[in-house]
Each structure stands twice: as C-alpha cells, then as structure tokens.
Amino acid sequence: MSFPELPQPAxxxxxxxxxxxxxxxxxxxxLHDEIGACREDGRLVLGGSGVRLRMVEDSxxxxxxxxxxxxxxxxxxxxxxxxxxxDIPVVYGGGGPLLVDLAAIPGxxxxxxxxxxxxxxxxxxxxxxAFDDLVRDMDxxxxxxxxxxxxxxxxxxxxxxxxxxxxxSLPSTTTALLVRTCYDDEAGWQTLxxxxxxxxxxxxxxxxxxxxxxxxxxxxxxxxxxDNPAFEGLQPGQVPALVPPEEHTTLVALAxxxxxxxxxxxxxxxxxxxxxxxxxxxxxxxxxxxACNLEIANMDFYEFxxxxxxKPWWEGA
Numbered sequence: 001m002s003f004p005e006l007p008q009p010a011x012x013x014x015x016x017x018x019x020x021x022x023x024x025x026x027x028x029x030x031l032h033d034e035i036g037a038c039r040e041d042g043r044l045v046l047g048g049s050g051v052r053l054r055m056v057e058d059s060x061x062x063x064x065x066x067x068x069x070x071x072x073x074x075x076x077x078x079x080x081x082x083x084x085x086x087d088i089p090v091v092y093g094g095g096g097p098l099l100v101d102l103a104a105i106p107g108x109x110x111x112x113x114x115x116x117x118x119x120x121x122x123x124x125x126x127x128x129x130a131f132d133d134l135v136r137d138m139d140x141x142x143x144x145x146x147x148x149x150x151x152x153x154x155x156x157x158x159x160x161x162x163x164x165x166x167x168x169s170l171p172s173t174t175t176a177l178l179v180r181t182c183y184d185d186e187a188g189w190q191t192l193x194x195x196x197x198x199x200x201x202x203x204x205x206x207x208x209x210x211x212x213x214x215x216x217x218x219x220x221x222x223x224x225x226x227d228n229p230a231f232e233g234l235q236p237g238q239v240p241a242l243v244p245p246e247e248h249t250t251l252v253a254l255a256x257x258x259x260x261x262x263x264x265x266x267x268x269x270x271x272x273x274x275x276x277x278x279x280x281x282x283x284x285x286x287x288x289x290x291a292c293n294l295e296i297a298n299m300d301f302y303e304f305x306x307x308x309x310x311k312p313w314w315e316g317a
Contacts (some may be wrong), residue, residue: 003060003061003064003068003071003072003245004058004060004061004072005072005073005074006056006069006072006073006074006083007054007056008074008077008078009054009080010052010054012051012052012125013043013052013053013054014051014052014053014054014080014082014083014084014121014125015053015054015080015083015084016044016053016054016055016056016084016086016097017056017061017064017069017083017084017085017086018055018056018057018061018086019061019062019063019064019065019085019086019087019088020062020063020086020087020088020090020091020092021059021061021062024059025059026057026059027091028086028090028091029086029090029091029092031086031090031091031097031114032044034114034115035053035097035114035115035117035118036115036118037053037118040052043055046117046118046121046122047118047119048118049118049119049121049122050122051117051118051121051122051125053084063088063248064085064087064245065087065240065245065272065273065276066085066098066100066108066109066240066276066277067107067239067240067241067242067243067272067276067277068107068241068245069083069085069100069102069106069107070102070106070107070241071241071245073102079102079103080102081101081102081103081124081125082099082100082101082102082103082121082124082125082131083099083100083102084097084098084099084100084117084121085097085098085099085100085109089111089274095111095143095274096111096112096113096114096117096143097111097112097114097117098110098111098275098276099111099112099120099121099124099131099134100276101131101237103131104130104131104132104158105131105157105158105235105237105238105277106241107237107238107239107240107241107242107276107277108131108135108236108237108238108240108276108277109142109240109275109276109277110131110134110135110138110142110143110144110275111138111141111142111143111144111146111274111275112134112143112144113143113144113145113146120134120144132157132158135154135155135157135237135277136154136157138155138275138278139151140302140305140306140307141275141302141305142271142274142275142278142302148302149307149308149310150307150308150309151305151306151307151308152281152305152306152307152308152309152310152312153268153279153280153281153305153306155236155237155277155278155279156235156236156237156279157237158237167230167231167234167238167242168228168230168231168242169242169243169244170226170239170242170243170244170249170252171224171226171244172244172246172247172249173224173247173249174247174248174249174250175222175223175224175249175250175291175295176221176222176224176249176250176251176252176287176291177223177224177226177243177249177251177252177253178196178205178221178223178224178225178226178253178255178267179226179231179234179239179252179253179254179255180225180226180227180228180231180255181231181232181233181234181254181255181256182232182255182256182257182259182260183229183232184257184260185260188259188260188265189227189255189260191265192255192259192260192265192284193205193225195265195284195285196221196223196284197209197220199225203224203225203227204223204224204225205221205222205223205225206220206221206222206223206288207222209222218285218286218288218289219288219289219291219292220288221253221284221287221288221291222288222291223253223291234254236254236268236270236277236278236279237277238277239252239254239270239272239277240270240272240276240277243272249272250272250291250294250295251269251270251271251272251290251291251294251301252269252270252272253267253268253269253270253287254267254268254269254270255267256268258281259284264283264285265283265284266281266282266283266284267281267282267283267284267287268280268281269281269282269287269290269304271301273301274300274301274302275301275302278301278302278305279305280301280304280305280306281306282304282314283314286304286314289314290304
C-alpha cells in the first residue's frame with residue numbers, strides 16, 4: 001500500500017492530518033469545535049497558544065496509522081517534530097487527537113485531550129515538554145494525563161536507549177508477529193516456542209490449530225516468528241514505524257529480557273493503532289486472546305494494559 005507524501009509545514013506550523021474518510025470525503029468528527037480554534041489565513045489558530053494548524057486532506061491517507069507517518073516525510077524536506085492525526089478514534093470514538101513523534105522515536109504516538117491540544121503543542125514546540133514526557137505521563141488508555149489509571153508497566157521512553165539505532169523493516173502479515181529481542185537465553189527461547197505450540201516449517205506458531213483442541217479461555221497465539229539478531233534491543237516505541245503498511249498487522253509481541261526472567265514468560269505486546277508504541281505486558285498464554293479480540297474488534301488494546309495497584313482481570317478473582 002502506497003500513501004501520498006506529507007506536505008511541508010511552514011515554520012511554526014503543525015500538520016493536522018485527516019486519516020478517516022467516507023466515500024472520499026474527509027471526516028473530522030467534532031474536533032474543530034473541541035480544540036477551540038479560530039480560522040486565520042486558511043489555518044486553525046489554537047486559542048491563546050498561537051499554534052497554527054494546517055489541515056490537510058487526501059483520501060489516499062484513509063486508514064493511515066501513526067507508525068506509517070515517518071516514511072511519508074519527503075526526503076529533501078526538514079522533518080517536523082510532530083504531526084497530529086484526526087483518526088477513527090477521534091471521529092467515532094470520542095478520543096483525543098493522536099500526536100505522532102517524528103523527532104525522538106519516530107512513529108510512536110500519544111493521545112491528548114482535545115481542549116488542551118494548543119497548550120501541549122506550544123510546550124512541545126517551545127521545549128517546555130519533550131515527547132518522552134507525554135509518554136511517561138499517559139494513562140493506560142494512551143491519553144496524556146488522562147484519568148484511565150496508571151499503567152502497571154509504563155511504556156519505556158528514549159531515555160534507556162539514547163542512541164538511535166537503525167532496525168530493518170518487520171515482515172508483512174495480516175496476523176501477529178512474535179519478535180525475539182533478547183539473545184541471552186537460547187534454552188528459554190526454545191521453551192517459549194514450545195509453550196506456544198512450536199513452529200512449523202514456515203516459521204509460524206499456531207498456524208495449524210485444531211479447532212476441537214482450542215482452549216477458548218487461553219486462545220492460542222497465531223504469529224509469524226521473527227528470530228533475527230538485527231532486532232536485539234528493539235523497544236516498543238520503535239516498533240510501529242517498522243511495520244510495513246501493505247497489510248494490517250494485528251499486533252507485535254516482543255520476547256524481551258522480561259520474558260526469560262519472570263514467571264509466565266510475559267511478552268511485551270505493542271499497540272499499532274489506537275496509541276502506536278504503547279505496551280501491554282501479558283503472560284504468553286494470554287497474548288493469543290488479545291490478538292483474537294483485536295481481530296474481531298471485540299475488545300480494545302487498553303483493556304489488556306494492566307493498571308498499577310489493581311490485579312489484572314486475566315489473573316482471575
């Protein structure tokens with residue numbers, strides 16, 4: 001799938017990109033009113049912040065996701081620090097606009113309250129806030145300073161990995177990816193694969209399931225296994241930009257150091273859509289249920305993000 005390139009914003013201007021269309025018509029929901037903007041010279045000026053938004057529409061961006069954005073910046077143009085997306089959660093779900101990082105860890109995202117968009121953008125552009133600050137202070141729903149509860153496992157920021165590494169693209173698939181990012185425990189990796197049912201000749205786990213043997217309480221994970229040292233040390237926020245846009249990958253699960261050190265062999269699962277780069281840490285036996293529920297739109301990613309101080313629902317009463 002090929003998306004149009006982004007236009008180059010003027011100095012001090014931020015792109016507000018529509019990624020939700022119906023019959024080629026851009027849908028903005030109630031965002032214009034919610035952000036408290038006035039029109040000036042064809043731009044939206046946000047309250048007293050002075051931030052100018054340039055609204056851009058192209059039906060070629062329909063269903064575009066935050067992780068796709070970095071690849072759409074023209075190669076000869078300066079890279080803007082952030083782009084704002086008006087996507088499906090904004091139009092249909094009442095969610096806040098999605099801010100996509102293009103500077104520190106390109107492709108990761110954080111949602112912000114619509115009424116605070118001008119304030120937050122002004123602080124980001126002026127240096128009073130860094131994108132890491134937004135990530136550190138988002139709730140389990142991916143909202144900056146939201147009231148959805150503090151994640152039990154906050155998504156890492158760029159602080160632990162200050163040197164930007166270049167990772168190859170991940171394989172294209174319509175299902176899930178299981179990516180090994182820790183190479184300190186070969187026996188543990190093989191045990192994990194065994195617990196997930198083992199891999200077939202094409203490198204998949206759970207590809208040939210017998211419906212009569214499926215435990216619906218712990219739905220098995222079907223995923224393409226990526227065992228490549230080039231992905232060693234890959235962090236959740238770096239994942240969305242590596243997922244090819246040709247297919248809509250359900251999720252990416254990372255087998256990291258935690259997987260081989262803690263009971264239940266927890267995997268770090270990365271959201272690719274509602275809040276790109278957000279993590280949920282789950283016992284490996286629960287990741288298949290997450291993937292299944294996302295595929296049939298039965299549950300949202302945040303419902304699998306454990307809340308600090310509260311026993312997660314999948315651990316039972």
